[in-house]
Amino acid sequence: MAGHRCIELVPQAVTVEVLDHLEQLALVDFRDAEGVERLRKAIQFADQLHEVNTDGVEPMDSVLEDRCLYLREDDVTEGNCANELLKNAREKVEEYFVAPPGNIPLPKLEERETFLKGS
Amino acid sequence: MKAAASLADLDTFAELGSVGSGQPLGVLDGIPIAVKDNFNTAGIETTCASNMLKGYISPYNATVVQKLLDQGAVLLGKTNLDEFAMGSGSTDGVFGPVRNPWSYSRQYKEKYVPKSFSEDGESNWVITGGSSGGSAAAVSSFTCFAALGSDTGGSTRNPAAHCGVVGLKPTYGLISRHGLIPLVNSMDVPGILTRCVDDAAVVLGSLAGHDPKDSTTIQDNFKPFELPDLPDVSKLSIGIPKEYQAPGLSSEILALWSKAADLFKHAGAKVTEVSLPHTRYSIVCYHVLCTAEVASNMARFDGLEYGHRSDMNKSTESMYAATRREGFNDVVRGRILSGNYFLLKQNYENYFIKAQKVRRLIANDFLKVFRSGVDILLTPTTLSDAVPYIEFLKEDNRTRSAQDDILTQAANMAGLPAINVPAALSERGLPIGLQFIGRSFQEKQLLTVAKWFEKQVKFPMIQLEEVKRHNHDVFQHQRSASFS
Numbered sequence: 001m002a003g004h005r006c007i008e009l010v011p012q013a014v015t016v017e018v019l020d021h022l023e024q025l026a027l028v029d030f031r032d033a034e035g036v037e038r039l040r041k042a043i044q045f046a047d048q049l050h051e052v053n054t055d056g057v058e059p060m061d062s063v064l065e066d067r068c069l070y071l072r073e074d075d076v077t078e079g080n081c082a083n084e085l086l087k088n089a090r091e092k093v094e095e096y097f098v099a100p101p102g103n104i105p106l107p108k109l110e111e112r113e114t115f116l117k118g119s
Numbered sequence: 120m121k122a123a124a125s126l127a128d129l130d131t132f133a134e135l136g137s138v139g140s141g142q143p144l145g146v147l148d149g150i151p152i153a154v155k156d157n158f159n160t161a162g163i164e165t166t167c168a169s170n171m172l173k174g175y176i177s178p179y180n181a182t183v184v185q186k187l188l189d190q191g192a193v194l195l196g197k198t199n200l201d202e203f204a205m206g207s208g209s210t211d212g213v214f215g216p217v218r219n220p221w222s223y224s225r226q227y228k229e230k231y232v233p234k235s236f237s238e239d240g241e242s243n244w245v246i247t248g249g250s251s252g253g254s255a256a257a258v259s260s261f262t263c264f265a266a267l268g269s270d271t272g273g274s275t276r277n278p279a280a281h282c283g284v285v286g287l288k289p290t291y292g293l294i295s296r297h298g299l300i301p302l303v304n305s306m307d308v309p310g311i312l313t314r315c316v317d318d319a320a321v322v323l324g325s326l327a328g329h330d331p332k333d334s335t336t337i338q339d340n341f342k343p344f345e346l347p348d349l350p351d352v353s354k355l356s357i358g359i360p361k362e363y364q365a366p367g368l369s370s371e372i373l374a375l376w377s378k379a380a381d382l383f384k385h386a387g388a389k390v391t392e393v394s395l396p397h398t399r400y401s402i403v404c405y406h407v408l409c410t411a412e413v414a415s416n417m418a419r420f421d422g423l424e425y426g427h428r429s430d431m432n433k434s435t436e437s438m439y440a441a442t443r444r445e446g447f448n449d450v451v452r453g454r455i456l457s458g459n460y461f462l463l464k465q466n467y468e469n470y471f472i473k474a475q476k477v478r479r480l481i482a483n484d485f486l487k488v489f490r491s492g493v494d495i496l497l498t499p500t501t502l503s504d505a506v507p508y509i510e511f512l513k514e515d516n517r518t519r520s521a522q523d524d525i526l527t528q529a530a531n532m533a534g535l536p537a538i539n540v541p542a543a544l545s546e547r548g549l550p551i552g553l554q555f556i557g558r559s560f561q562e563k564q565l566l567t568v569a570k571w572f573e574k575q576v577k578f579p580m581i582q583l584e585e586v587k588r589h590n591h592d593v594f595q596h597q598r599s600a601s602f603s
Contacts, residue, residue: 018463026414026459027421027436028443028452035453042410042457042517048403049473052480059475060482062305062335063534063559064292070334084178088425097423104434 014040020109146321148191153257153266156197157204158184158309159298163194167300168212169202171446172426181298182330183267183309190325195263198253202448204269204302205413207277207523208511209252211450217252219245219282219505220260221549225582230548245505245549248281248523250274251310255282258312259581265322268310271302272405272520273500273527275310276539276554280500283541283550283581285569287311287319288527290560291534292337294323295330303412304335306531316540316570320346323562337560344563350571353387357568358493362398365525369503372551375543376499379553382575383497393493395484400477401529402521407461407474408532413451414458420446450516482533489558495568496556499526504545530556540569541578550578 019036023029030036082095091098143149154160157167159177166172180188188194201211209217221227222244247256251268255278258266268275270288279286287310294309301307309326313319324343330336359380364373384390422428422442431441447455461470488496502522511519530537536559539552555572557565 014460018460021463022456022459023440026452026455027418027439028447028455029440030456031444031449031452035449035456038449038453038515038517039456039460042406042453043460045517045521046403046407046457046461046470046474049400049407049470049477052397052400052473052477054473054476054480057476057479059472060479061475063482064335064337067292067337070329070331070336070338072331072334081178085424087178088175089423090428099423099435100432100438102435104436106434106436106440 014043016109023109024106144189144191145325146190147187147265147325150192150265151195151263152187152192153195153198153254153263154184154187155200155204155251155254155266155268157200157269157300157302158197158267159300160184160194160197163197165197165300166213167203168200168214169446169448169451170213170427171420171443172300173213175426177298179298182295182332183326184298186326187267187322192265195257198251198257198266200253201250201450203300203413203417203451204250204271204274205450205454205520206250206516207248207273207520208246209249209256209278210246210508210511211249211448211516213448216508217247217249217256218508219247219252219549220256220583221245221281221283221505221581223583224548225584226544226548226579228548230544230546242509243507245507246281246511248278248501248505250278251286251312252278252282254312255279255284255286258282258284258314260583264313265318266312268312269299269302269307270310270531271307271528272409272524272531275312276500276527276537276552277523279312279539280541280552280554281505281550283552283578284539285311285313285316285319285541285573286539286552287313287323287562287566288530288537289323289327289562290536291531292335293328293341293536293560293562294326295328295333295336297330297332301412301416303409304416305408305412306534308531316538316566316573317346319538319569320344320566323566327562339560346563346567346570350567350574352383352568352571355383355494355568356389356391356492357383358391358393358488358496360395360398360488360496360498361392362395363498363526365502367502367522368499369545371545372499372501372503375551376497376553379497379542379572379576382572386571391493393488393491393496395481395488395529397477397480397484398529401481401532402525404474404477404481405524405528405532406517406521407470408478410454410458411461411471411474412458413454414456414462417447417451417455422446453517478532481529485529485533485535485556494558494564498554498556500539500552500554501526504547504549504551526554535559536562536565538565538569540573540576542572542576544579
């Protein structure tokens with residue numbers, strides 16, 4: 001795992017714990033020092049936002065905020081397409097998607113690399 | 120040229136067209152079109168140029184695809200892009216980079232490397248821009264009349280500029296996004312690439328309007344329009360935003376931009392310098408909002424229901440992680456990680472909410488300018504003409520996108536309609552485009568101005584060596600062409 005090897009590259013705020021947490025949340029890994037460096041640069045770039053005075057400014061979610069957006073009636077209008085939808089799944093049994101065993105957290109940081117090896 | 124990501128198979132082709140029925144289906148009957156490979160097409164692979172979706176076959180058509188087919192358009196193929204439309208070069212897809220047809224034009228060969236240019240142009244070919252590079256290349260090389268792109272931060276207008284075609288990003292909410300695989304939901308719009316402004320108006324007429332399957336399409340009636348043959352710009356007020364004189368803007372584009380402003384002035388339009396003071400922060404704001412929404416959107420790719428699935432079978436979580444490691448390229452993974460960082464509980468206010476506030480300031484800048492009486496803004500589309508692929512690779516994707524989207528993404532932040540119109544050839548014989556930005560839902564006015572400008576500049580037609588032999592007369596006729 002990248003985290004502990006290249007900690008000197010990342011700003012104070014991004015600790016190994018944060019990197020670990022991000023990998024768990026994102027379910028993607030930094031892969032190498034370059035990946036961590038990429039995050040560091042992205043944060044540095046984003047930090048320019050703090051030069052802007054936004055006192056009293058409301059956050060903007062959507063440019064259509066002043067309009068009434070369309071909500072359709074809560075009726076079933078289509079369906080019965082389970083077979084078609086299942087066609088794109090690699091593993092299934094009858095009408096079910098099949099997942100590997102659940103409730104097993106990703107291994108700890110230092111074990112993760114060997115764990116994911118071969119993928 | 121790797122413009123096509125996959126070819127529609129011939130059976131589908133025959134089914135889709137009205138071939139043999141005798142009755143035209145609509146205004147696009149028999150017209151060959153291409154569709155960027157991030158729009159779902161029923162029965163035809165949709166990949167987003169990613170390993171994650173290789174082999175994925177959507178059970179339904181995107182609304183825009185369905186509307187084109189309903190009008191009789193013939194789908195020639197799906198076009199290449201940067202993986203999940205994240206990029207500005209069309210170089211980061213799993214099928215390889217898209218080559219700009221202008222690399223093989225007489226104009227480029229003559230002007231740029233008259234003697235040392237090798238026959239196949241292996242080292243000198245230039246990028247298309249992106250991320251809708253395949254669509255731009257397909258239109259530019261006469262493969263089709265029109266193509267669908269998508270535009271989140273400039274992905275339709277940027278390749279349109281580099282490939283010398285018209286690229287329209289409509290107002291957010293005018294065209295359905297249903298079936299467009301989302302990148303940034305609050306900014307994505309389907310884009311239209313054509314060879315002239317009139318064609319863009321026709322395609323827009325076929326696509327625009329409310330879609331019950333996309334709650335963000337507005338419910339106002341959209342009336343398809345034709346553009347006047349002799350557009351009048353004398354009563355218009357054109358704004359020139361001074362902040363778009365961005366660092367790195369090439370001197371020839373700057374000169375072209377000011378020449379274009381003069382054209383409007385001479386035609387009687389009121390041309391004034393205006394200010395959009397938060398422009399500088401727009402690309403930064405875009406970067407945060409984009410990665411945050413990407414982090415959320417990409418969560419759907421877990422290997423269970425569709426797309427790539429890793430063989431890793433120890434646990435659900437490890438299968439997810441391995442699938443995503445194998446399925447996404449560095450750029451996509453990088454944006455997912457940055458986005459998750461900005462969305463962390465301790466960073467949410469500082470980055471995500473902060474960016475949303477800056478977004479309002481940017482949108483307000485435009486509002487103020489339009490309220491002051493300005494009808495249309497005129498800006499460059501890109502900082503320079505297309506660079507050779509080998510040059511492009513020297514910078515990483517984030518840096519590149521920050522430079523390449525700089526003049527285009529603000530329109531997405533504010534949801535405004537914007538269009539690239541090819542304006543002239545650069546000193547290297549490559550296309551340069553200018554951008555017009557209009558008021559929300561004022562596409563007719565925007566396209567009218569664009570058409571007027573198009574008529575003035577008479578952008579030269581690409582002279583592909585192969586094509587030239589067969590259509591010599593046509594090209595002779597069109598050669599007039601020079602803006603300066």
